[in-house]
Amino acid sequence: MTTGRGRTRSNSPKAIELWQQACALWDGGRHRKAFELMKLAARKGEPPARLNLGYFYDEGIGTRPDKRRAVLCYRMSAARGNASGAYNIGVSYRNEGRYTLARRWYERALSLGEPDALLDRISARRSL
Known part of the structure; x- marks a missing residue:
C-alpha cells in the first residue's frame, strides 16, 4: 500500500494545514488524533488526505479497520487521478x-x- 506523503494540490490553506498536522501526529504515534484531522482534511478536499484516510481505515490506524471505507476512500482518490x-x-x-x-x-x-x-x-x- 502507498500513502500520500508527497505534494499537495489543495486550494485550501486550512485543508493543507490540517493534513500537515495529521501527518505530524501520525509520525508522533498519536493515531486517534491523526485520524480525526486526516478525516477533516479529506472532507475539505486535500487529495493526499483522502488517500491516507483510506490507509488509516485499511490498517486500523486511529480507528477500527474498515476495508469497505478504505476502498471507498481509495476510489475517490483514484477518481481524482x-x-x-x-x-x-x-x-x-x-x-x-x-x-x-x-x-x-x-x-x-x-x-x-x-x-x-x-x-x-x-x-x-x-x-x-
Whole structure:
C-alpha cells in the first residue's frame, strides 16, 4: 500500500494545514488524533488526505479497520487521478483473491504513473 506523503494540490490553506498536522501526529504515534484531522482534511478536499484516510481505515490506524471505507476512500482518490489510490484498490482486490479486478486496477494505476503496479499486475495475471 502507498500513502500520500508527497505534494499537495489543495486550494485550501486550512485543508493543507490540517493534513500537515495529521501527518505530524501520525509520525508522533498519536493515531486517534491523526485520524480525526486526516478525516477533516479529506472532507475539505486535500487529495493526499483522502488517500491516507483510506490507509488509516485499511490498517486500523486511529480507528477500527474498515476495508469497505478504505476502498471507498481509495476510489475517490483514484477518481481524482491519484495513481496510489488506484494501486491500493488493486492491492485490496488481490488480498481478497479477486485477481481480475486487481489486474484492472493495477493497469489503471500504471496509466496514472504508479510504477509499483507493473510487477503486481504481472503477478495478478499469473494468479488467474
